Amino acid sequence: MKCSHICRHTLGGLLLWFLGAGFTGCQKEVPQVKRITKTMEKESLARMDGLVRECRVCHGVEEAQRGPILDGMEYGYLYDQLQKFRSGIRGQNPDNRSEHLMGIGIKKVKNDLESAYLADWFARQEPKPAVRTVVGDLDRGKLFYTARCASCHGEQAEGNRLLAGPALNRLEGWYFLEQMRKFRSGDRGYHPLDESGRVMAAASTGITDSTLRDLVAYVVSAHGPADAPSMRDRMVPGKSVKPF
Numbered sequence: 001m002k003c004s005h006i007c008r009h010t011l012g013g014l015l016l017w018f019l020g021a022g023f024t025g026c027q028k029e030v031p032q033v034k035r036i037t038k039t040m041e042k043e044s045l046a047r048m049d050g051l052v053r054e055c056r057v058c059h060g061v062e063e064a065q066r067g068p069i070l071d072g073m074e075y076g077y078l079y080d081q082l083q084k085f086r087s088g089i090r091g092q093n094p095d096n097r098s099e100h101l102m103g104i105g106i107k108k109v110k111n112d113l114e115s116a117y118l119a120d121w122f123a124r125q126e127p128k129p130a131v132r133t134v135v136g137d138l139d140r141g142k143l144f145y146t147a148r149c150a151s152c153h154g155e156q157a158e159g160n161r162l163l164a165g166p167a168l169n170r171l172e173g174w175y176f177l178e179q180m181r182k183f184r185s186g187d188r189g190y191h192p193l194d195e196s197g198r199v200m201a202a203a204s205t206g207i208t209d210s211t212l213r214d215l216v217a218y219v220v221s222a223h224g225p226a227d228a229p230s231m232r233d234r235m236v237p238g239k240s241v242k243p244f
Contacts, residue, residue, distance in 0.1 A: 036112075036113055040111060040113055041113065044110070044111065044113045044114045044117060045117075047110075047114065048114075048117050048118075048121070051108065051109065051114065051117075051118060052118070052121055054105075054108065055070075055118065055122075058101075058105070059122075061128060067098065067102070067175075068171070068172060068175040069127075069128050069130065069170075069172060069225075070122040070125075071122060071125035071126060071127055071128050071170075072122075072123065072125055072126060072127030072128075072170050073122060073123060073166075073167070073170045074123060074159060074166060074167055075119050075120055075123035076119075076161065077159075077166040077167070078118070078119035078122055078123060079115055079116055079119035080196075082106065082109065082115040082118060082119060083112070083115055084194060084197075085102055085103055085106040086106050086109060086115065087193075088103070088191075089191045089193050089194045089197075090102070090103065090188070090191070090194065090197070091103020091104075091106065092191075093187060093190065095187060096182060096187040096188065098178075099182075099187075099188065127170055127225055127226075128225065128228075129225055129226040129227060129228030130172040130173070130220070130224065130225040130226070130227070130228055131172075131227075131228050131229070132173060132220065132221070132227055133172070133173045133174045134173035134174065134176070134177050134213055134216045134217050134220065135213065135217055136210075136213035136214035136215070136216065136217030136218065137214045137217070138214070138217055138218045138221055138222070140211070140214040140218075141213075141214035141215045141216070141217050141218025141219070142218045142222070144211055144214060144215050144218075145157075145215055145218055145219060148203070149168075149215070151163075152165035153165045153166070153167070153168050154167070156169070156223050157169040157219050157222075157223035157224075158223075164195075164196050168219050168223070168224075169219075169223040169224055169225075170224070170225060171219070171220070171224065171225075172220075172224075172225065173216050173217070173220045173224070176216045176219065176220065177212060177213065177216045180204055180207070180212050180215070180216065181209075181212065183197070183200045183201045183203075183204040184201070184204040184205065184207060184212075186201060188200075188201065189201030189202075
């Protein structure tokens with residue numbers, strides 16, 4: 001289905017979202033939404049197919065070095081993060097290379113409506129399976145998640161909108177672990193206006209790598225994307241006894 005068709009179909013809902021309360025926790029962290037004009041709507045719709053294609057270069061499954069898969073993530077969280085990149089709340093730290101690249105790439109998104117269209121498009125896609133890349137003790141991970149994470153992110157990692165806690169059940173293990181390490185090191189959640197990021201940075205202080213691995217392995221195993229076969233599973237002949 002063409003992106004432009006999806007965008008037209010959901011335009012009314014997006015405009016209502018703009019006029020309403022929005023996503024909990026976003027109001028102080030992102031720029032004020034500018035008035036949406038008919039010209040803006042027309043120009044943004046015309047750009048959507050190209051913008052989606054460009055996003056897919058890094059947020060698809062083909063590249064060896066790529067960003068996270070966004071398919072099926074929450075609309076509110078995606079919109080919030082896009083606006084943080086647009087406003088400079090995220091993406092301004094060269095030491096955080098992947099975020100810095102996103103901070104450059106986001107300049108192609110010209111206005112709030114295009115952020116909304118992109119967030120809506122990715123949120124409506126079917127979640128993709130993910131290769132299990134993080135190994136840990138699932139029992140210890142469950143205990144840690146229940147004690148430290150479930151109150152904000154939900155018992156099933158489904159998220160808690162009232163507390164601005166995003167869902168974790170669409171995250172790939174490698175990306176989940178990487179972000180937790182960045183919160184812990186201060187490479188994410190450092191901006192004074194990134195309220196939710198600063199909460200995570202504070203909550204991650206002192207957590208060992210072993211515990212982070214247990215946590216990520218549990219969440220991905222119990223609540224995460226469907227398991228996808230690795231390249232090794234796909235390439236090694238079924239009857240091969242040679243170790244790889």
